[in-house]
Amino acid sequence: MIFPRFGILYFGFLLLISSCGGSGEQKVDTSAVQEEMDRREVKRVTPEEIIKAAYQKGKPLAQEMFSVLVSTYQQENPTPDFVAYMQSQSVHTFADDATIHWVPVDTPASELSEYEQQIMEAYRYSQQQREELIDNVQRMGEDTLLYTYPIILNDTLKQKLSLPADTAQPFLGMWSIHFSQKSIVQGM
Known part of the structure; x- marks a missing residue:
């Protein structure tokens, strides 16, 4: 009767070892799991924090x-007229969960979104009033943010590009960057 008891004990011992990971199971990287849990954690942020993060991004x-x-x-110097060069550029790209495009100052309103039209008009008006042109963030619906950045032909840039000091049209256009609110919040 010793052998059946020994068999039961032997079987129990094997069961205990296999349940403790002794059979060569892969270990879970707990730091990676913790990072993923932190990333997926529900975040409570205010609209002001989201706007600030959009500026920073x-x-x-x-x-x-x-x-x-x-x-x-x-590098190319296709024309000595930097203003004409900037007006002829068409840049539309994607980066960091954002859609980025260059909007020259003379872009027809029909090619701009309603928000871009309003911001472009505000930049033009501010330029006429000799006010400082600054970057801007606007909400576009529930889930999109529009960041705009005006490009000014200032004295430093004129000197860097060897342009005449009397080069006209200081406001060249704006960068229009569309962010999803989700990407902004996840980056916080």
Whole structure:
């Protein structure tokens, strides 16, 4: 009768070892699981925090895109007229969960969204009134934010591009960047 008891104990011992992961099971990376849980955690943010985050995400994108255009102009130098060069550019790209496009100042209103038309008119009016043109964030419906960044032909840029000091038309256009609110909140 010793053997049946020994068999039961042996079977129980094997069961205990296999349930403890002794059979070569893969271990779960708990730090990766914790990071994923933190990323999926419900976040409570205010509209002001979302707008602030859109400014923080939009400005570097707009500045980087403008730097690319300036570098391209300096390398190609297709025309000595930088203003004409900027007006002829058509940039439409996607980056960091955003849709980015360049809107020259002379873009017909029919090619702009209603929000872009209003902002462009506000920039033109501010320029006529000799007010400072600043970046802007607007809500477009429930789930989209529009970040705009005006491009001004200031003295520093004129000097960098070796343009005449009397080059007219200081307001060249704006970068229009569309963000989904979801991508902004997830980046917070």
